[in-house]
Amino acid sequence: MGDELSRDQRAAKIIVIGVGNLLLKDEGVGIHVAQELQKRVLPREVEVIDGGVAGIGLLDYFRQSSKVLLIDAADMNLNPGAVVRFSPQDIRDQARSRKLSAHDVGVLEVLELAKSLGEYPPEVVIFGIQPKEIAWGTDLSPEIEAALPEVIEAILKEIIG
Amino acid sequence: MKHINVNVDHVTRVEGHGNIVVNVKEGKIEDCKWEVVEAPRFFEAFVRGRKYAEVAHIVSRICGICSVGHTLCSLQATEAALGVKISDQTRLLRRILIQGENLQSHVLHAYFLAAPDFVGAPSVFPLVKTHPDVVLRALRMKKLANDLCDVFGGRTVHPITPAVNGFTKLPEIKEIKDIRKRLVDATADLEATLQLFKTLKIPDFKRETEYISLKSKEEYALYEGVIASTDAGTTPVENYRSWTNEYLVPHSTAKYTKHVRDSYMVGALARFNNNYAQLSPKAKKTAEELGLKAPCHNPFMNTVAQVVEAVHAVDEGIRLIDELLDTGLKEEDRRILLKAGRGVGAVDVPRGILFHDYTYDKNGICQEANCIIPTNQNHANIQKDMETLLPQILDRPQEGIRLMLEMLVRAYDPCISCSTHLLKVEFV
Secondary structure, eight states: OOOSOOGGGTTOSEEEEEESOTTBGGGGHHHHHHHHHTTSOOOTTEEEEEEETOGGGHHHHHTTOSEEEEEEEEEOSSOTTOEEEEOGGGBOOOTTTSOOOSTTOOHHHHHHHHHHTTOOOSEEEEEEEOOSOOSSBSSOOHHHHHHHHHHHHHHHHHHHO | OOOEEEEESSOTTSBSOEEEEEEEETTEEEEEEEEEOOOOOOHHHHHTTOBHHHHHHHHTTSOSSSHHHHHHHHHHHHHHHHTOOOOHHHHHHHHHHHHHHHHHHHHIIIIIIIHHHHTTOSSHHHHHHHOHHHHHHHHHHHHHHHHHHHHHHSSSSSOOSEETTEESSOOOHHHHHHHHHHHHHTHHHHHHHHHHHHHSOOOOOOOOOEEEEEEOSSSSOSSSOEEEETTTEEEOGGGHHHHHOOBOOTTOSSOBOOSSSSOEEOSHHHHHHHHGGGSOHHHHHHHHHTTOOSSOOOGGGHHHHHHHHHHHHHHHHHHHHHHHHHHOOOOOOOOOOOOOEEEEEEEEETTEEEEEEEEEOTTSBEEEEEEEOHHHHHHHHHHHHHHHHHHHHTTSOHHHHHHHHHHHHHHTOOBOSTTOOOEEOOBO
């Protein structure tokens, strides 16, 4: 399956994917970060994807990449705006216990599916940002807005070194 | 006497959150409710004050699964309001794009969300081990649909190239030909899909209702048409409010709708019932082999109708692409003259008929907006189905009743409060 890559995912080795819903305030923080990163000049092997709420579609991006960086709002019981870099092994495996719902296909479920299919990327890093408010709206809470430079810097450090 | 208490919070494998509440005391049904707990979407608040060119991009973010449908419906409404008449080329490209989304969504629902029920699996994950060929086939078909949306919409989800009065970027002929070849090659996967769904036993249940969808003289309607009902003929889309009649119920935060009867159904089965004659020959053959005949009054067959539409989507994709390759593609002038006005758009998206309605001022700034999504139009029908189904299955064990009611809800493929998938993290 999928020998051919679609147009926006050709041959990139490091893929940075922001996910979330832009219309649900802080839930969309991953997209805000991705859109900001897309304005930067980045090394050729890096590709930044605005993953939106692609769900299982994210699987296609995981293929043929040596490293995947995921940026998403994450409820970690921390103060709003807190940024944590972790890998999927650092957190309790909930994908299997939560049954799959089409829209509840978040990044953990897609990673789980990738693992089952033997298509798990060699390296996966997640940047979780603690949201303050998840409600219909297009703006970020001030605490989350203030955290953006920190997230961007951390990601740039991760991909450029 | 029998006591039954079924309380399913957040039906799994449904996109979002809905609860089933059933309470039977001494064999008597005291409670049987389909509760929808979604936050109000404040649709209007997103788009009011926005420029006409921005609106479709914003609404495409409402949902990751129906993002093409929302985009096209929004563009239609905006174009109707501004008095823009689109070219045949734009119309053709949009009709191809909507087939891509229908295929994408139906494969996801039929394979990943509905099929696990029929093989007794809690989700798609165990199927990777037990039925790897099935999962890989589903992913292959979904990727084909994703790539079709990428070529014709500029992205796999939340399309970016469709714009008011045209496309900001046209697909390349080579990409179109590649997709066409892959659509042709999908025959084997569609055949295998048919064989799989032949083995799945669909519950035998009937409740006739009103079926509402788009209808077009030209083709099996998805992109455009008039509103059609099995009970009441047809009406132009501008009359959507008097056909949807939104109302509130105490146990749900979503708005319900009704037309001729207490409830109506939208989605693949409704389209099938209204427009069967316009399906491709292969899609008709698939329906026949799966035992689906129009009119069909079994809501569980909605999943089968989706499989039939998946076959149709591939055939239609090829047919429309051939038309496009025949006429060729050219850059078009997308400029428009602004004027104040109101317009309604209607697209039959995977889950059913969708309406967008906008009013713009003379500068093209959105003043008022309304949106009625398919899932909300199905809530009352799900409730009525549950009320009819429950007494028929009361003799079953509680778990069996719960599963059957969950399967009923899932058959509608509802999309409730779409798009919250926040990571819930507990560090070890």
